[in-house]
Structures are given as C-alpha cells and as structure tokens.
Amino acid sequence: MGQPDGGWYDETPPAIVRTSPADQGVNIKAKKINIYFNEYIQVDNPTEKVVISPPQIEQAEIKPSGKKIEVELKDSLKPNTTYTIDFSDAISDNNENNPLGNYTFTFSTGDHIDTMQVAGYVLNAENLEPIKGILVGLYNNLSDTIFTKEPMLRVSRTDSRGHFVIKGVAPGDYRIYALQDADNNYYFNQKSEQLAFTHDIITPTFKPDIRQDTLWRDSLHIDSIARVPYTHFLPDDIVLRAFTEVQTDRYLIKSERNEPDHFTLFFSYGDSLLPQIRGLNFNEHDAFITELSEKRDTITYWLRDTMLVNQDTLRMELKYMATDTLGVLRLQTDTMDILSKQPYEKRMKQKQDKYEEWKKKQERAKKRDKPYETEMPAELLEPKYNVASEPDPDQNITIEMPAPLAKVDTSCVHLYSKYDTLWYRSPFVLRPKEGVNRTYELLGEWRPGIEYSLEIDTMAFTDIYGKTTAPFKQGFKVKTEDSYATLMFDITGMADTTVVVQLLNTSDAMVKETSTTNGRAEFYYIKPGTYYARMYVDSNKNGKWDTGDYAADRQAETTYYYPEKIECKEKWDLTLTWNPMSRSLDRQKPLEITKQKPEKEKTIKRRNQERASKLGIPYPGM
Incomplete structure (x- = not known):
C-alpha cells in the first residue's frame, strides 16, 4: 500500500495555438x-513588462x-x-510558471x-548604475528639438540590467533618447524627468552570424552544444548616460521654526x-x-535678540525672487507668520520644572551635610567635539x-604632544x-605614533546668546x-585632463x-x-x-569605475594601471557594489530529474 503521487511535473512552456489577427500579418x-x-x-506585471511600439498615448x-490574452489598442492605427x-518574459503557464520566453x-x-x-544599455551618468524600467525611443526626425515636442517613434524599456531592445525598426537614420517619462506623453517636457541623449546617428543594419547554444538536460548536465546561425542586428552596444537636470524653477517650499x-x-x-524681510x-x-546652504536654497536666520526668541509669532513681509509661469525670475512678495513649535509659555514651564528639580x-x-550649590549654574554652550581616540x-x-x-578665544585652546615622557606645545590652526556652518576644524602636525592632548579652557567659545563652554x-x-x-x-589617457578620483568602500560610498x-x-x-x-x-x-x-547641449560629466576590487593590506604600497577606455561603460562597475542587481532569468524548473532520482526510476526525459 502507498500514497498515490501527482505524476511528473509539467516542464513544458505554454505554446501559442493561434492568433487573431495573424502574427507577422x-x-x-x-x-x-x-x-x-x-x-x-x-x-x-503587464503594465511594466509589456511594451507596445509605436508608443500608445x-x-x-x-x-x-x-x-487567452486579449490586447486592445486605444489609439488610432x-x-x-x-x-x-x-511581452518580454511576462507570459508563463498557470501551474508551474514555465516561461514562454521572450x-x-x-x-x-x-x-x-x-x-x-x-x-x-542605459546607465546612471553619476554612478554607472543600470537603470531599470526607463523608456528608450527613436526619432527619424533628426532635429535637436524634436525630443521636446513630439512623442517617440518607436520605444522599448530597460530590464534589470539596464538593457533594451527596440524592435520593428525600419531602415533609415535615427536619433535615440532615454526618458523617465513622468506624464506618459513620450517626450521630454519636465526638468524632473531623468533623460539621456547622444549626438550619434543610429543606422540599423544586420549581418548573418553564428552563436553557440547550450541545451541542458537538467540543471547540472549539458545535453548538447550547437552552433546556430542567426541574424545579428546592429548596433547592439549603444550606451546612454542618464541624468536629471538641475531644478532651476525657484519657489518657496516651506518655512520652519x-x-x-x-x-x-x-x-x-x-x-x-537673498530674500528681503520686513x-x-x-x-x-x-x-x-544669516546662514546659507552651499546651493543657497536653504537660508537660516538666527535671532540675535532674546526678546525675539521669546516671541512666539514673527509676522513678516517676505520679498524674494521666484519663477513665474513663463519661467522668468521675478520679485514676489508674501506675508507670512513664522510660528515657534515650542511656545514661550511651555519653555518657561520646562525651565521652572528644571529649577525645582535642581x-x-x-x-x-x-x-x-554634603556639598551643595546656592545658585543654579548658567546653561552652558555644548559643542560636539569630534576627536577620535586613534585618528589617521x-x-x-x-x-x-x-x-x-x-x-572664539584661541588662547584658551591648547594642543600638546608627547615625546618620550615629556609634553610639548604643538602648533595648530x-x-x-x-x-559647513557653525563648524570649526583644528589642523595640527599629526605625526604617526605620537600621543597628543587637546585641552580647552572655560569660556573658549561664547555664542551670540552669551552661553560659554565648559573645560574640555x-x-x-x-x-x-x-x-x-x-x-x-x-x-591612461588623462595626463592633461582634470579628473577627481574617489576611493570607495564596499557600499559604493566615498572614503x-x-x-x-x-x-x-x-x-x-x-x-x-577591500576597496x-x-x-x-x-x-x-x-x-x-x-x-x-x-x-544647453551639455552632457553630464563622464564617470568611470575601476573594474576590479582592490585589496589593501598593512605596509603595502600598491600601484595600479587604470585605462578607463579599455571597457565599455556598461561593463565597468563591479557587480559587488552595483545596487541594481540583474534579476534571475525565468527558466523551466526541471524538477522531474530530481523526482526520478529520489524514486529510483528512469527519468522520461533521458
């Protein structure tokens, strides 16, 4: 007696019986x-994976x-x-997910x-990350402005490797673009849309070629290797570097206190x-x-007078340059109330509670009969000292x-260095x-293997509200x-060129x-x-x-990656030759630090071989 099983697994992908109208009709x-x-x-996921060309508005x-799959086109033919x-690899059978293939x-x-x-391929211009799902399209109108006026002629989308194939192309000359199309109109009309362009003229051609096809008996055994003739379409190595333009439209986003x-x-x-405040x-x-961010898009106003600090609402007239509907910077006037998130009454209550506790x-x-204070100490200024115990x-x-x-009283700042058993004053700046706003750096003659002591006296730093620092x-x-x-x-090839070279950690972050x-x-x-x-x-x-x-017809600055990982060890002096042109850009960034990993290709699971082995019976596919 035994349990009946379900028989052999279905390892056959779905087959097309017929189409209406006829395929290739x-x-x-x-x-x-x-x-x-x-x-x-x-x-x-038909919305993402199925691409119709010409694009459908x-x-x-x-x-x-x-x-059955039913596709209904809404645009006029x-x-x-x-x-x-x-359909790419979107079609599979319902039970075993056997893919039909592309x-x-x-x-x-x-x-x-x-x-x-x-x-x-389409890559992020800054870090050479493959871009998944970005639109890629052709124009047979070679005008530089067509990309901002009319929808693309033929389109495709990139897969997880950033790879695209545009099919059904007629002979002729084309311009090619990539676009993260935010409004689905198939042309570039928003600065927030990521884009890529090239001045190269694309002329599709083909040639007969031979490729090697490997037929697998199962996941471990090769059944046969065949050399198969096929039509090789060119070009197949286009690389587009996508970027997002600087947002130059200016408007007030928000205010915070x-x-x-x-x-x-x-x-x-x-x-x-700068804005004018009345x-x-x-x-x-x-x-x-006033403190400005590096790009002058964030402006912080510190209140000098404690009377203003204690005022919960600051009502003001603000005049600033803003972009109008025609894209022109013009002076705009707003009246606004700046409200403190910590009302004066609440702060006074917290201050009183703190005093009662003290x-x-x-x-x-x-x-x-223990030591005690008769007067509550003044609130101190508390800087953040970034001093490593073993700095480089x-x-x-x-x-x-x-x-x-x-x-800032630099006479209250002291740096000492220790030689043998004696301490000496050490120069610093x-x-x-x-x-970086409100940040100071202390530069010294840091000598390897030497011990240092940083000593800061009371009142070395005093802020605009009179708070001073404690000893450190x-x-x-x-x-x-x-x-x-x-x-x-x-x-190689960069002797007369200004380049910035960055050493990266295993997270692709700059060290x-x-x-x-x-x-x-x-x-x-x-x-x-490892770097x-x-x-x-x-x-x-x-x-x-x-x-x-x-x-402005300006490409993003070109980025290259050293294609191998670099192992550094103590006491090592390593010299490497780097030819940034030796590989195409799509093959430069090491996979270990590529965040957009290639998705696993859909394949037939081939579980019958494993089942036959467990049951000790012949595998019907052998």
Whole structure:
C-alpha cells in the first residue's frame, strides 16, 4: 500500500495555438489582438513588462483570461506602420510558471513588416548604475528639438540590467533618447524627468552570424552544444548616460521654526539675491545672523535678540525672487507668520520644572551635610567635539557649534604632544570649516605614533546668546604608518585632463578623494580592507560632479569605475594601471557594489530529474 503521487511535473512552456489577427500579418486594420494558448496562462506585471511600439498615448488594455490574452489598442492605427507588442518574459503557464520566453507579437498596417532592431544599455551618468524600467525611443526626425515636442517613434524599456531592445525598426537614420517619462506623453517636457541623449546617428543594419547554444538536460548536465546561425542586428552596444537636470524653477517650499532661536526658509533653487524681510510685529534691523546652504536654497536666520526668541509669532513681509509661469525670475512678495513649535509659555514651564528639580537636589544634599550649590549654574554652550581616540595622520579634529559664535578665544585652546615622557606645545590652526556652518576644524602636525592632548579652557567659545563652554580635555594617539597601505593609480589617457578620483568602500560610498591633472592619483593612509575606485572628468574644474543640461547641449560629466576590487593590506604600497577606455561603460562597475542587481532569468524548473532520482526510476526525459 502507498500514497498515490501527482505524476511528473509539467516542464513544458505554454505554446501559442493561434492568433487573431495573424502574427507577422500585414494590412491589418483591427485594434483587438487575441493570442490563444494550449493551456492556462498568466501575464506577470503587464503594465511594466509589456511594451507596445509605436508608443500608445492612451494606454492599451491587456487582459489575460484562461487560455487567452486579449490586447486592445486605444489609439488610432498609423498607416504603413509596423506594430510590436513585446511581452518580454511576462507570459508563463498557470501551474508551474514555465516561461514562454521572450515573445513579441508583430503586425503591420502596411504591406510589409519592418524587422530591424537596435539595442544597448542605459546607465546612471553619476554612478554607472543600470537603470531599470526607463523608456528608450527613436526619432527619424533628426532635429535637436524634436525630443521636446513630439512623442517617440518607436520605444522599448530597460530590464534589470539596464538593457533594451527596440524592435520593428525600419531602415533609415535615427536619433535615440532615454526618458523617465513622468506624464506618459513620450517626450521630454519636465526638468524632473531623468533623460539621456547622444549626438550619434543610429543606422540599423544586420549581418548573418553564428552563436553557440547550450541545451541542458537538467540543471547540472549539458545535453548538447550547437552552433546556430542567426541574424545579428546592429548596433547592439549603444550606451546612454542618464541624468536629471538641475531644478532651476525657484519657489518657496516651506518655512520652519523648530527651535525658538532661529527659523529656516526652504527654496527649490538658490539665488544670488537673498530674500528681503520686513518685520510687521518686530524690528528687522540687525535682527538676524544669516546662514546659507552651499546651493543657497536653504537660508537660516538666527535671532540675535532674546526678546525675539521669546516671541512666539514673527509676522513678516517676505520679498524674494521666484519663477513665474513663463519661467522668468521675478520679485514676489508674501506675508507670512513664522510660528515657534515650542511656545514661550511651555519653555518657561520646562525651565521652572528644571529649577525645582535642581532646588530639591540641593536641599537633599544640604540635609545630608554634603556639598551643595546656592545658585543654579548658567546653561552652558555644548559643542560636539569630534576627536577620535586613534585618528589617521591625515584626519583633523572638528568642533560643531549648536549656535553661531560671538567670540572664539584661541588662547584658551591648547594642543600638546608627547615625546618620550615629556609634553610639548604643538602648533595648530583653528579655523571655520569651509562650506559647513557653525563648524570649526583644528589642523595640527599629526605625526604617526605620537600621543597628543587637546585641552580647552572655560569660556573658549561664547555664542551670540552669551552661553560659554565648559573645560574640555581629551587625549589621543595617531596611528603608526605601519597600520596603513598606500595606493597609486596611473591613469591612461588623462595626463592633461582634470579628473577627481574617489576611493570607495564596499557600499559604493566615498572614503577618500583626490584631484589630479597629470594622470597619477595618490592615496595615503588607507586602512586595510577591500576597496573600489571611481573617477569623473571634472570638465569645469569645480571639484564636484556636475549633471547635464539638454537645452544647453551639455552632457553630464563622464564617470568611470575601476573594474576590479582592490585589496589593501598593512605596509603595502600598491600601484595600479587604470585605462578607463579599455571597457565599455556598461561593463565597468563591479557587480559587488552595483545596487541594481540583474534579476534571475525565468527558466523551466526541471524538477522531474530530481523526482526520478529520489524514486529510483528512469527519468522520461533521458
């Protein structure tokens, strides 16, 4: 006696029985397409995976039902045009998910089928990440402005590898673009839409070729290897670098006053002219200390006067430059109330509660004949001291202030270094850190293996509200040179070009950065570990990566990756040759740090071999 089993697994993909109208049919006028199968099927994520070309402004309906897929086109059919409905790998059977494979239904409203194809990759211009699901399209109108006026002629979408294939292309010359189409109109009309373009003219061609096909008996055994002739369509190696333009439309996003002593205005884009403030319930003259973000799109106003700090509502007239409906910057005037999220009454209550708690603590100490205070200490200024216990020799100390300073007394700041058993004064420079508000950096002659002591006296720093700092002392010892590796890159073809080279960790985050114009990049004091490297051509020599601008015909600055991981060990000096042109951009970024991983291809599961082995019976496929 035993349990009956369900028999062999279905390892056969669904087969198309017939279509209406006929696949590869010509002179077709019907807008409804029915595809019939020999078994029940399903369509995985048709909205994302199924691409219809020419693009449909009104989205087509795709309805899988039982053993049939019905596609209804809503747009009018264009005359003498090849239509392709690319299902990719979306079709599989209903029970075992056996994929049909990449299937494209094709028909023509004219008397012939266009069969050319072009293929390639779309990558993020800044970090060479493959972009999944971005639209890629062709125009046979070679005008530079057509991309901003009319829908694409033929389209495709990228897969998880950033790869695309545009099918059903007629012979001729084309321009190619990529677009993250936010409003589904198939052309570029919003600065927020990611795009890619190239000046190369695409001319589809083909040639007979041979490829090697491997037929697998199961997941472990090869049945046969065959050389199969096929039609090789070209070009198939297009690489488009996509970017998002800088948002230059300027408007006020919001205002915030999370703390009573300052408020912040957030704009969509910066401007050389700062807003003009006229107080309606306060005197704005000399009332603020202003802090700007690097892009001047975020402006923080610190209130100098404690009377204003204690005022819950600041009513003001704000004049600032904003973009009008024609895209022109004009002076705009708003009246607004800036409300403190911490009302004065609530803060006074918290202050009183704190005083009562301190008073009770002193009374308990007095009753127990322990030391106690007769006057509550003034509130201190509490900076954040960033001092590592074992810093790198090229690592400076930073001090972050919670409020703007009125006074810095460098005579109260002392740095000592220890040689043998004696301590000596060590030179240093204390200065504001460039580009970072309310942050100071302390630069010293950090010598490997030497012990240091940073000692800061009382009242070294005083903020605009009169708060001062408490004493601070911390010792640290700089690591020895034996703890590090040194890495050099000899970069081919970049001898007269300004490039910024970045050393990356295993998360693709920058660890160190250097700029070079002679083709040699040098990194010192590298901690042992695994690293990767990226560089970009700094065309405008501003020390940062810049995006592109379609209207200005400017591409994003070109990024390259060193294609291998780099192992650094203690005491190692490593010199590597880097030829950024040796591989195409789509093959440069190492897979280990690529965040957009290729999705696993759908394949037949082939479970019958395993079942036969367990049951000890012959496998019917053998």
